[in-house]
Amino acid sequence: MPEVTNPRSVRLAVAQTPVRDDPRDAEALRESGREVRALMREAGTRGARIVHFPEGAICFPDKLVLSVDGPDAVGPADWDRCQWPVLQSEPAAIAALARELRLWTVIASAHRLTGQHRPHNSLYVISDRGDVVTRYDERLLSKTKVSYLYSPGISPVTFDIDGVRFGCLIGMEIHYPELFAEYEKLDVDCVLLSTTGVSPGAASRRRATPRSTATGSASRCPRSTAPPRRQESSHPTATGLSGAPRTARHPWRG
Numbered sequence: 001m002p003e004v005t006n007p008r009s010v011r012l013a014v015a016q017t018p019v020r021d022d023p024r025d026a027e028a029l030r031e032s033g034r035e036v037r038a039l040m041r042e043a044g045t046r047g048a049r050i051v052h053f054p055e056g057a058i059c060f061p062d063k064l065v066l067s068v069d070g071p072d073a074v075g076p077a078d079w080d081r082c083q084w085p086v087l088q089s090e091p092a093a094i095a096a097l098a099r100e101l102r103l104w105t106v107i108a109s110a111h112r113l114t115g116q117h118r119p120h121n122s123l124y125v126i127s128d129r130g131d132v133v134t135r136y137d138e139r140l141l142s143k144t145k146v147s148y149l150y151s152p153g154i155s156p157v158t159f160d161i162d163g164v165r166f167g168c169l170i171g172m173e174i175h176y177p178e179l180f181a182e183y184e185k186l187d188v189d190c191v192l193l194s195t196t197g198v199s200p201g202a203a204s205r206r207r208a209t210p211r212s213t214a215t216g217s218a219s220r221c222p223r224s225t226a227p228p229r230r231q232e233s234s235h236p237t238a239t240g241l242s243g244a245p246r247t248a249r250h251p252w253r254g
Contacts (some may be wrong), residue, residue, distance in 0.1 A: 008163040013043035013051040014060040021062040023037055032058045033090035037097050050104035055194040057108050077149045099130025108194050118151045123168045125159050134159055136168035140176055158186055167195045
C-alpha cells in the first residue's frame, strides 16, 4: 500500500531567549522584547507560519526578588514591584510585529489580574493579524509558584492554523501525562510546551536558558526540542475547555 501522508502542515519556528529574572528592571524587559522581535523577524524570513517562545521569554521572575521577606527568604510575591507598564507594552509591540510579518506568535508572560489576585503564568497566542486570540494559563504549578507567585489557570486551550490544531502547556506540566491525554481527546495535533527547565529564582544562579518545545500528541506531530544555549486564517479559532471561543477584551490584563 502507498504510504498515507497527512496533507496538513505548518512550518513552526522554535525560538530561544536568555533568562532575565528581575521584573523591576524596565530596560532589561525592553531588551527581552527587542530580542523576541529580532527572532520573530528571523523566523519570518525562514518561512515560518508560527513562532513559539519559551517560558520567561520576557521575564522569569525570581522568587527572592519579589519576596516580601526577601532578599534572603522566600515569601509571598509583591507584584507591585513589577514594571507592569513595560510588561504590557512589550507584548503589544510583539503583537504589532506579528501583524506586520503575518506570523502567528506564542509568547509567555505574566498576566496581571485585577485587585490583589496574583497574576497567571501565561502563554499569549497572537494571530497573524496581531490579535490575541486566546491565552493559556499554567494550571499545575510548582509548589513555589502556587504558594508565592501565581494564580493557577483552569482549562486547556486550543487554536487552529491551516487545519492543524495546537494546544499549550507551561513549565513542569510536562510531567503530567494526563494533560497530554486531555489534549488528545480535544483532537490536538501538536502541543506547544514552554519551559525554562529551572525553578523560579534559580535561573540567574544556574545561568540557564529557557526552552521552547513542540511536542506531538499521539505521535501525529514530530517532536521539536530546542537545546540549551547562553491558515492564512481569515477567521482564526481558539477555544477553552467548553469549546466556546475565548476572547480577550483586555488582552494584557483582566
